[in-house]
Every structure is written in C-alpha cells, then in structure tokens.
Amino acid sequence: MSHRYHNPVAIRFGAGAIGELPEILGKRRAMLVTFPEAEGLGLVAKLRAILGGSLAGVIDRIEPNPDVSYLASMYESFWREHADVEAIVAVGGGSAIDTAKALMVGTTTGRFDDLVALLATGKPFVPARIKSLIAVPTTAGTGSEVTPWATIWDKAAGRKHSLHLPQTWPEAAVVDPDLMLTLPNSVTVQSGLDALSHALESIWNVNANPISDTYAIAAAREVMATLPRLLREPGSRELRSRMALAALKAGMAFSNTKTALAHSISYEMTLRFGLPHGIACSFTLPMVLERAAGTDPGRDAVLAAIFDGDLATAPRRLAAFLEEVGVKTDFSAYGVTEDDSRRMIANALDGVRGKNFIGARA
Ligand SMILES: [Fe+2]
Numbered sequence: 471m472s473h474r475y476h477n478p479v480a481i482r483f484g485a486g487a488i489g490e491l492p493e494i495l496g497k498r499r500a501m502l503v504t505f506p507e508a509e510g511l512g513l514v515a516k517l518r519a520i521l522g523g524s525l526a527g528v529i530d531r532i533e534p535n536p537d538v539s540y541l542a543s544m545y546e547s548f549w550r551e552h553a554d555v556e557a558i559v560a561v562g563g564g565s566a567i568d569t570a571k572a573l574m575v576g577t578t579t580g581r582f583d584d585l586v587a588l589l590a591t592g593k594p595f596v597p598a599r600i601k602s603l604i605a606v607p608t609t610a611g612t613g614s615e616v617t618p619w620a621t622i623w624d625k626a627a628g629r630k631h632s633l634h635l636p637q638t639w640p641e642a643a644v645v646d647p648d649l650m651l652t653l654p655n656s657v658t659v660q661s662g663l664d665a666l667s668h669a670l671e672s673i674w675n676v677n678a679n680p681i682s683d684t685y686a687i688a689a690a691r692e693v694m695a696t697l698p699r700l701l702r703e704p705g706s707r708e709l710r711s712r713m714a715l716a717a718l719k720a721g722m723a724f725s726n727t728k729t730a731l732a733h734s735i736s737y738e739m740t741l742r743f744g745l746p747h748g749i750a751c752s753f754t755l756p757m758v759l760e761r762a763a764g765t766d767p768g769r770d771a772v773l774a775a776i777f778d779g780d781l782a783t784a785p786r787r788l789a790a791f792l793e794e795v796g797v798k799t800d801f802s803a804y805g806v807t808e809d810d811s812r813r814m815i816a817n818a819l820d821g822v823r824g825k826n827f828i829g830a831r832a
Pocket residue numbers: 612664667668733747751
C-alpha cells in the first residue's frame with residue numbers, strides 16, 4: 471500500500487505573524503480563548519488591538535489539563551450567548567488550544583454532558599454545529615495547532631477523554647515565535663520536551679511513514695541542539711524561532727501517527743502524581759528508545775539518523791540530554807516503585823496510544 475500523509479491546516483510561521491489574524495478571519499467574528507495570565511502579560515490588549523471589532527469576547531478561565539468540571543459551564547454559556555460567532559481564536563499552550571477544540575464542537579442541545587457522552591463511546595460522530603478554529607501557540611511544544619485532537623480530563627473520575635474528529639482540525643495555525651520570548655524556563659523545558667516526545671513517538675510508531683519521519687528527524691535533532699542553548703539565552707529571537715519551528719515539525723510528524731508508549735505512560739503520571747505533561751511524556755524516552763531499538767531495521771535507521779548514526783549509544787545520549795535540561799529519567803525520582811513502574815508500563819502498552827508502539831512488550 472502507498473504511504474499517505476494528510477494535514478489540512480494552513481500554517482503561517484514567523485515573527486509578527488500574529489498581525490495576519492484579521493486577514494485570516496476576513497469578515498468573521500471571533501471569540502478569543504486564552505490563559506488567565508494573558509491579560510496581565512498584555513497579550514489580550516494586543517489581540518484586542520489586532521482584532522478590533524471582529525472580537526466578540528474573551529474566555530480566559532482555562533486551566534492546565536482542561537477538565538470536565540469547569541468546561542461544562544464555559545461550554546454552555548459560549549453556545550448560548552455566542553451563536554453568531556463563527557470562529558474561535560485560541561491563544562496559548564496546549565490547554566488553551568485543547569479547550570477551544572472542546573468548545574468548537576456544538577451538541578444539538580448545547581449541553582456539555584451530551585458531548586461527554588458522545589466522547590465516552592470512543593466512536594466518531596458528526597457534530598450538530600461547529601465553529602472554525604484558528605490556533606496561535608504561545609509555547610513551542612504542544613503541536614495541538616496542527617492536529618485534530620484534544621485531551622479532556624475527568625480528574626474526579628480518574629480518566630480522560632480523547633476528542634478526535636475530522637471537524638476538529640484547526641483551519642489555520644499562526645506560529646509567531648515572538649509570542650514565546652518571555653516564557654519562563656520551566657515552560658520552555660516542558661513544552662520543548664513535549665515536542666521531542668512527539669517527534670520520537672511518531673517514529674517508534676506503527677503509523678509512521680517516510681513523510682512523518684522527515685519531519686520527526688528534523689524536529690528531534692533541532693530540539694536537542696537548541697533547547698539547552700535557549701535555556702541559557704531565553705531572550706534570543708533566533709533560538710525561539712528555531713524551537714518554534716522544531717515544535718511545529720514535531721506536530722506535523724505526529725499529526726499523522728498519533729503518539730505511542732511514552733505518552734501512554736504519561737497519562738497515569740499526570741493523573742496520579744500531577745506531573746506536567748511535558749515532563750511526564752519525556753522522562754521515559756530513553757527507556758522507550760531502548761525498547762524500540764532492534765525491533766525493525768527501517769525504524770532503527772530513522773532513529774539512528776537523529777543520533778549521528780549511532781543507535782547503540784542513543785539511549786545514553788538521550789538520558790544525558792534530559793539530565794542536562796533538569797529532567798530525571800528514573801521512575802524512582804518521581805516516587806514510583808520498581809513494581810509500580812512495571813505495572814504502569816504494562817498498562818500503558820495496553821492503552822490506545824501504547825498499541826501504536828512498535829517495540830518490546832516485556
Ligand atoms: Fe504531548
């Protein structure tokens with residue numbers, strides 16, 4: 471069978487690209503969905519100035535790891551009060567963009583419970599109503615701006631839902647590295663490692679193909695070369711631009727493969743230990759790489775291309791890189807016992823994302 475690659479998102483990349491939002495929106499009115507600190511950072515004022523009369527309102531009460539507990543009232547008032555709004559402009563990290571993806575899918579009743587019930591079936595459905603999404607990432611990592619998926623958490627029930635419909639691809643992604651200039655190093659690390667994880671997970675993946683591989687190799691190499699320097703020079707526009715491009719490429723790679731074992735493990739680490747996503751999905755990468763190596767000569771060659779052709783030392787190099795940016799690579803560092811980690815890995819291999827993993831099962 472032929473290799474297939476599909477990504478319908480119109481991408482604008484470059485410093486100052488945010489100024490092109492009016493051209494993208496045309497005559498449409500838009501709701502701004504962003505993170506609470508955006509106001510204090512002057513970002514909301516900047517967007518008000520750019521969007522002018524097109525801006526219908528601002529939703530900024532989003533939290534990390536969007537949860538059904540607060541999404542319900544946000545969703546219902548959005549659909550009740552803004553029926554005339556045609557587009558959502560999501561400005562922020564993965565949580566803002568994922569929240570916008572939940573908001574863009576309208577149920578017949580406008581009730582959020584109905585959306586959760588549809589998600590709980592795990593089957594695709596055709597939304598009764600839909601808004602267009604323009605995603606503007608302010609971190610370099612999530613990739614959510616070029617994928618159709620969102621993770622909706624139900625922390626009280628100890629589980630998560632995956633939103634994934636043909637209708638939830640963003641219409642456009644506006645990647646403006648200048649928006650990332652003031653990110654604190656903690657966020658730069660977490661998002662950068664999320665991007666590295668997306669790149670690697672798209673390679674040790676049953677859905678990998680030569681087109682996703684091309685993006686993934688470039689992304690992984692660039693993250694590893696750039697992130698330590700960027701942490702020393704967080705105000706560098708050149709390095710911010712390189713990281714933004716690397717994260718975008720990682721997003722393009724996994725937009726067609728989905729993630730695999732490291733992300734599957736991460737969900738339990740986030741639910742049980744509150745570990746931020748970018749750390750939870752990256753601290754296991756050397757272990758997962760070790761399991762992936764030797765499974766398939768074609769996959770080995772792609773992985774080796776990231777590590778200058780030397781796959782034998784790659785897990786050690788990857789662990790050293792993670793340690794260099796301040797991330798411990800042992801489960802024990804996060805309070806997980808050896809037995810618990812074995813059980814967690816076995817569970818993760820059986821998870822939806824774990825089943826994408828090519829490597830050893832035991
Ligand atoms: Fe991720």
